[in-house]
Amino acid sequence: MRVVILGSGRGSNAEAILAAEKAGRLGRARVVRILSDKPDAGILALGEKFGVPARFVDPAPFKTKLEGEGEQRFIDAVRGCEPDLVVLAGFMRVLKPGFLNAFAGKIINLHPSLLPSFPGLDGIGQAWRRGVKIAGCTVHYVTPEVDGGPILDQAAVRIEKTDTLESFTAKVHAAEHELLPAVIARLSEE
Numbered sequence: 001m002r003v004v005i006l007g008s009g010r011g012s013n014a015e016a017i018l019a020a021e022k023a024g025r026l027g028r029a030r031v032v033r034i035l036s037d038k039p040d041a042g043i044l045a046l047g048e049k050f051g052v053p054a055r056f057v058d059p060a061p062f063k064t065k066l067e068g069e070g071e072q073r074f075i076d077a078v079r080g081c082e083p084d085l086v087v088l089a090g091f092m093r094v095l096k097p098g099f100l101n102a103f104a105g106k107i108i109n110l111h112p113s114l115l116p117s118f119p120g121l122d123g124i125g126q127a128w129r130r131g132v133k134i135a136g137c138t139v140h141y142v143t144p145e146v147d148g149g150p151i152l153d154q155a156a157v158r159i160e161k162t163d164t165l166e167s168f169t170a171k172v173h174a175a176e177h178e179l180l181p182a183v184i185a186r187l188s189e190e
């Protein structure tokens with residue numbers, strides 16, 4: 001199963017996926033490309049570390065969505081990898097029908113909350129401010145409804161009285177680093 005990872009940030013989840021692959025824990029999946037909409041994103045440095053081609057793709061002209069010329073550049077870049085699965089690992093742009101239809105049924109996203117609670121930006125901060133006691137993360141298929149597609153799997157995290165926003169954030173990230181590679185491995189065996 002050929003996997004393309006899209007991300008905008010530090011890439012800790014992409015690193016967890018690549019480390020799982022290296023350790024033989026990613027089933028029949030292999031990461032063939034890392035693409036980012038941010039030229040200086042940490043995720044791009046993983047390419048060299050793990051020997052996977054990684055590059056910036058210009059998302060212009062829009063700031064928070066992928067549409068128009070930038071969308072077409074991403075479609076071309078992803079299509080060139082002949083992916084079986086497109087993994088959004090901290091890709092902070094809303095995907096539009098052009099991209100979604102080009103890879104229909106093949107795009108999954110990681111979100112740092114127990115959906116359908118706390119969709120959108122800053123799922124961790126939203127859960128923290130709401131004072132929930134059980135939080136977590138979700139991997140789901142991507143559809144036009146933001147963070148609204150069919151759920152593949154979730155992992156729960158308990159917020160203790162002693163937690164701070166920082167310690168809670170670390171717990172969610174640790175849960176994400178287990179969940180996302182496990183879901184990819186499972187999909188690769190289906």
Ligand code: GAR
Nearest residue numbers: 009010011012013014090110111112
């Ligand atoms: C992750 O916590 C992921 O759940 C979140 O971005 C972070 C990326 O971290 N994604 C979203 O909020 C998507 N709406 P990383 O770059 O270290 O993998």
